[in-house]
Structures are given as C-alpha cells and as structure tokens.
Amino acid sequence: MEPPVETPGPGVVLLTRPECHLCDDARAVVARVTADSGLGWRELSVAQAPALGARFAEELPVLFIDGVQRDFWSIDEGRLRRLLSRTPGS
Numbered sequence: 001m002e003p004p005v006e007t008p009g010p011g012v013v014l015l016t017r018p019e020c021h022l023c024d025d026a027r028a029v030v031a032r033v034t035a036d037s038g039l040g041w042r043e044l045s046v047a048q049a050p051a052l053g054a055r056f057a058e059e060l061p062v063l064f065i066d067g068v069q070r071d072f073w074s075i076d077e078g079r080l081r082r083l084l085s086r087t088p089g090s
Contacts, residue, residue, distance in 0.1 A: 008064040012041035026061040
C-alpha cells in the first residue's frame, strides 16, 4: 500500500475531484496554457490524495506550481501565463 500523498509535488499540478464542472474548466485552461508554454502538467484527484482533498475540500480545483498553491476555484488564464513565464526552466 502506498503512503498518502501529502504534497502535490513539483511542476504544474491540478488537484481535482470527480464530477466537478469547475475542475473541467480548470483542466482546459491548464492544458491550453501549458501546451502554449511547452510545459507538462499533471492532474491529481482527491481520490488519489485524500489528505490533500481534506485540506483543500472547499477550494477545489486547486492549482499548484512547484508545490505552492497558486490559484483555486476558477483558474485565471492570464495569471497562469504570467506565473509560468517566471518559473525557472520555462
């Protein structure tokens, strides 16, 4: 059995929950912006990370960049582009 996920990890990570329309919208924004920036990203479901799900239950979806919470509920495309343009290695 794997240990519970306590942190979202490095890179661009979108914490989501199943059947969440805000998560669907956020997923589309993150996919578009990271593709335009040539960066990868990953989605982490609260089903895979219950500790994070409990911690951020009222804020889903939550966007993390290198383990730091950067946005929640509605991911702002312009803000994400600015954040990623300042990220080392981008």
